[in-house]
Amino acid sequence: xxxxxxxxxxxxxxxxxxxxxxxxxxxxxxxxxxxxxxxxxxxxxxxxxxxxxxxxxxxxxxxxxxxxxxxxxxxxxxxxxxxxxxxxxxxxxxxxxxxxxxxxxxxxxxxxxxxxxxxxxxxxxxxxxxxxxxxxxxxxxxxxxxxxxxxxxxxxxxxxxxxxxxxxxxxxxxxxxxxxxxxxxxxxxxxxxxxxxxxxxxxxxxxxxxxxxxxxxxxxxxxxxxxxxxxxxxxxxxxxxxxxxxxxxxxxxxxxxxxxxxxxxxxxxxxxxxxxxxxxxxxxxxxxxxxxxxxxxxxxxxxx
Numbered sequence: 001x002x003x004x005x006x007x008x009x010x011x012x013x014x015x016x017x018x019x020x021x022x023x024x025x026x027x028x029x030x031x032x033x034x035x036x037x038x039x040x041x042x043x044x045x046x047x048x049x050x051x052x053x054x055x056x057x058x059x060x061x062x063x064x065x066x067x068x069x070x071x072x073x074x075x076x077x078x079x080x081x082x083x084x085x086x087x088x089x090x091x092x093x094x095x096x097x098x099x100x101x102x103x104x105x106x107x108x109x110x111x112x113x114x115x116x117x118x119x120x121x122x123x124x125x126x127x128x129x130x131x132x133x134x135x136x137x138x139x140x141x142x143x144x145x146x147x148x149x150x151x152x153x154x155x156x157x158x159x160x161x162x163x164x165x166x167x168x169x170x171x172x173x174x175x176x177x178x179x180x181x182x183x184x185x186x187x188x189x190x191x192x193x194x195x196x197x198x199x200x201x202x203x204x205x206x207x208x209x210x211x212x213x214x215x216x217x218x219x220x221x222x223x224x225x226x227x228x229x230x231x232x233x234x235x236x237x238x239x240x241x242x243x244x245x246x247x248x249x250x251x252x253x254x255x256x257x258x259x260x261x262x263x264x265x266x267x268x269x270x271x272x273x274x275x276x277x278x279x280x281x282x283x284x285x286x287x288x289x290x291x292x293x294x295x296x297x298x299x300x301x302x303x304x
Contacts, residue, residue: 007078008077009061010065011080013057014054014055015088017054018051019222022226024047025215026218036211038211038214042214058081066178070241072119072247078233081230083105085226107265107266108269111269114262119255119262121241140169140236143169144165145166147166151166159216159220161220164224169232170205170236174205174206176240180198184196213229216228216229
């Protein structure tokens with residue numbers, strides 16, 4: 001229950017933070033995307049800083065959840081951040097969820113429940129050998145780099161999805177390494193943890209993921225980036241948890257089938273919610289559209 005409360009609380013903070021960050025990032029100059037200059041410019045924006053404060057709170061809560069539970073259990077809970085993001089957007093638009101909204105909510109909630117019940121994630125499994133450890137990390141990092149390279153060849157509005165996918169993959173790895181760091185702190189204290197490479201990798205991945213996320217948020221409407229980010233993170237985190245952290249899932253034929261159904265429902269729910277009309281649907285200044293805001297949400301988020 002403690003892990004559940006921490007995980008859902010982290011998702012709430014992350015969802016609210018993402019909406020605020022996207023509102024600010026959409027006003028950033030196009031030339032600063034995928035650059036340190038993007039963060040240097042956004043750091044002067046009070047709204048973006050509030051979004052970052054929410055995100056940091058979410059990261060702290062997720063780290064506490066990861067310290068007490070397996071990555072394979074916490075990651076599906078973090079995927080519910082999209083519910084809170086849409087909740088904030090719904091308050092701004094005063095738009096009812098409707099069939100598609102409730103359908104996405106039920107799909108996401110059912111997917112999380114089915115995966116956890118069917119897989120029964122637990123720790124205690126044997127740790128992976130170094131080769132397998134680096135192989136899993138290399139595959140995930142390689143996919144992220146491939147997505148970034150692909151995004152740079154796409155038109156502006158289509159960049160957001162692959163950039164968000166890449167950020168989600170990196171955040172999944174970051175969650176796995178956060179758990180490793182927490183375990184080392186628990187076993188030998190902070191000094192022992194700082195002698196390893198994992199804490200520094202967590203920071204580096206966090207900065208790289210932040211640049212990718214803000215670039216994705218600035219390139220296109222939130223519905224083209226947040227669903228991809230939310231769907232990729234748990235998949236990468238679960239892969240790392242099972243791949244080298246010793247997380248164990250039930251591997252009977254029936255259990256694996258239901259685990260697959262659960263993950264599919266999570267992804268479908270994320271996509272349905274992300275495309276709901278209540279989600280912000282404005283590209284801001286980077287889209288170059290000079291039309292004035294037409295609805296309450298566009299006025300609230302500064303759409304153009």
